[in-house]
Amino acid sequence: MTSDLTTSECESEMLGHxxxxxxxxxxxxxxxxxxxxxxxxxxxxxxxxxYYVAMTALRLGADLSHIFCTKEIAPSIRSYSPDIIVHSTLDSGRVEDTTQWFNRLHAIVVGPGLGRDPSIFTAALKVVESAKQQNKLLIFDADSIHLLAQNPSLFTNYPRVVLTPNKMEFKVLLKAAGIDENENSCDSLKTVSEFFGGCSILLKGSEDLIYSKGEIKTSDFEAGLSRCGGQGDLLSAAVSLFVHWADSYSQSNPSPKFDPFMIGAYAASALVRATSHKTFEQFGRSMVASDMLHNVPKVFAKMYEI
Structure with missing residues (x-):
């Protein structure tokens, strides 16, 4: 079911919320x-x-960002910034080394740079199961999309999840759900969501499609023409923080018409697309994700500060 509002009316309503x-x-x-x-x-x-996920969250106003990674890669990530808390626990063999920190977190992004090593996938699955037991908001991006496709019952009866696949990753989900990978994206979003437990989906593309609880909205804010790597990482960070903020607001201001997953994901898409556009105007085809990261606070302030 799509909105009957015009694009401009939808934008105004969603961003106002x-x-x-x-x-x-x-x-x-x-x-x-x-x-x-x-x-x-x-x-x-x-x-x-x-790094891009954790730092973007900080630049958007999160107070703390934690990264849980393997021992091998932790020194490199620590060298990028002293502002991020880095835990070299993912391959320790003890899931509690990672999950003991979860009671301090509001949202967890799974997948950026994770790789597809079977042993790491096994460790990640155990960590996600613990996060579910603690009722954490989960964002599945990048390699975790493949992890989910291999474990389709992972989120049965657990809807506090947002998937952020690109077009190719969405085909992986379509295949896992037994759907023709060439099927129209709008028609298949609901089926994919239901197959994977009722999760929300932000499908990235020339236009972003956001699905949640039977509703589909299109985010078509103008974006830059460069497809430099890292933009998806900025997006997953924005989704994690914005959905958390919207969820917290909805708990204090309950309304059946207020869907924090739709509102937070839509606002995140708008923010990153606008940041991409601003950065492309400055750097053209030479833009990189770190240029976008520099612009994130300015675009956020223009769009969302009251």
């Missing part, structure tokens, strides 16, 4: 109240992805 969710900065706040985000990822070949 989200602005209410952004925590107000006051003298009474203490460290951690504006968001504590975890990232499970990083591997020998991909150390930058979890």
């Amino acid at each position: 989200f602005k209410k969710c952004v925590p107000k900065l006051t003298q009474t706040l203490h460290k951690g109240q504006c968001g504590r985000i975890g990232v499970i990822g990083g591997s020998h070949d991909y150390s930058g992805a979890p």
Whole structure:
């Protein structure tokens, strides 16, 4: 079911809803109240992805970002920034080395740079099961999409999940669900969601499609033309923090018409697309993810600060 609103009306409504969710900065706040985000990822070949997620969350206003990675890659990630808390626990052989931190986190992004080593997938599965037991908001991106396709019952009766696949990763989900990979994306979003337990989906593309609880909305804010790597990492960070903020707001202001998963994911898509556009105007085809990261605070302030 799609919205009957025009594109401009939908944008105004969704972004207006989200602005209410952004925590107000006051003298009474203490460290951690504006968001504590975890990232499970990083591997020998991909150390930058979890960094971009963790740092983007901080640049958007999260107070703390944690990365849980393997011992091999931890020194590299630590060298990128002293602002990120890095735990070299993912391959320790003891799941509790990682999960003991989860009671401090509001949302966990799984998959950026994770790789597809079977032993790491096994460790990640155990970690995710613990996160579910603690009712954590989970964002599945990148390599974790393949992990989910191999374990389709992972989120049965657990809807506190947002998947953020690109077009190729969505085909992996379609195949796992027994759907023709060439089927229309809008028609198949609901089927894929139901197959994987009722999760929300943000399908990335020239237009982003967001599905949640039977509704589909299109985010078509103008984006830059460069498809540099790392933009998906910025998006998964924004989704984790924005959905958490929207979820917290909805708990204090309950309404059956307010879907924090739709509102947070839509606002995240709009933010990253606008940041991409601004950065492409500055750097053209030479833009890289670190250029976008520099612009994230400015675009956020313009779009969402009241």
